[in-house]
Amino acid sequence: MSGILEGKNILITGVLMESSIAFHAAKVAQEQGANVILTAFPRPTLTERIARKLPKPAKVIELDVTNQEHLDRLEGLVRDELGSLDGVVHSIGFAPQDALGGNFLNTPFESVATAMHVSAFSLKSLTMACRPLMTNGGGSVVGLTFDAQFAWPQYDWMGPAKAALEATSRYLGRDLGPENIRCNLISAGPLASMAAKSIPGFTDLASVWDTRSPMKWDMGDPEPAGKGIVALLSDFFPMTTGEIIHVDGGVHMMGA
Incomplete structure (x- = not known):
């Protein structure tokens, strides 16, 4: 029996560790028949090492989504490897330390701008870089957010950055729908990934799931x-x- 991604070519960003959601997306995608190519920054060698744990080999391309030269060369590199794309996974987010951990009122604009560029604008940048490759009947772009309708403890400027990401996704859906x-x-929901561990006080935020999730939430399981x-x-x-599809054990729907 063939998988639901049989023969599809998928580009996946953000495979940093085996605990990364992107790693599990790549793993399941391969198991479902996809040809997967990975991008990495700033340490492609780390991603290459983690990629060896995937069911099948996957080429790794260095890609800094804030570097226009990297974005401009992406089409050619992917075309040489796969020919075209059917899907893109955006699993990229970053905020400087002074934009997190309870410093919301004192964060300088330079740090806010970095968070917005890397975490939100990059969805548009990456999609546009891959757009010429999605000519075989269109494609699917999938990003990752952390419910931006709430103000979360310690999350600070990553919250507005995720809100911008969510709005960016809607506008991309509007403008690229005709194609x-x-x-x-x-x-x-919260997961014990490397990105999560970089947020000061992350365990305080994650503890919400212990009491509010109607389904038992496992922070150590990125596979869902x-x-x-x-x-x-x-x-x-x-x-x-x-x-926006919630994979959070149901916390988003709970009133109390």
């Missing part, structure tokens, strides 16, 4: 989020764009 390119997001990404990459959501 049959869909853009959706997975809103995952990875499966959600793969589902949105597949042809099973052909008319869904600008959407």
Whole structure:
């Protein structure tokens, strides 16, 4: 029986560790029949080492989404490897330390600008870099958010950055819909990834799930989020764009 991504070519960013959601998206995508190519920054060698744990080999391309030269060369590198793309996974986010951990009122604009550029604007940059490759009937762009309708403890300027990411996804869905390119997001619950550990006081934020999640939430299991990404990459959501799918154990729906 063939998988739901059989024969599809997928570019995945953000594979840093085996605990990364992006790693599990790549793993499930390969298991479902996809050809996967990875991008990495700032340490492609680290991603190459982690990629060896995937079911199949995956080429790694260095890509700094804030570097226009890297973005300009991406099309050619991917075309040489895969020929075209059917899907793109945006799993990129960063904020300087002074933009996190309870410093919201004192964060300088330079740090806010960095958070917005890397975490939100890069969805547009990456999508536009990959757009010429998605000519075989369109494609699916999937990003990762952390529910931006709430003000989370310690999350500070990553909150507005995620809100900007969510809005950017909707506008991309609007403007690329005529080309049959869909853009959706997975809103995952807290996971013990390297990105999460960089947020001061992250355990305080994550503790919300211990009391509010109707389903038992496992911070050590990124696979449900990875499966959600793969589902949105597949042809099973052909008319869904600008959407945010929650993979958070149900916390988003709870009133008290």
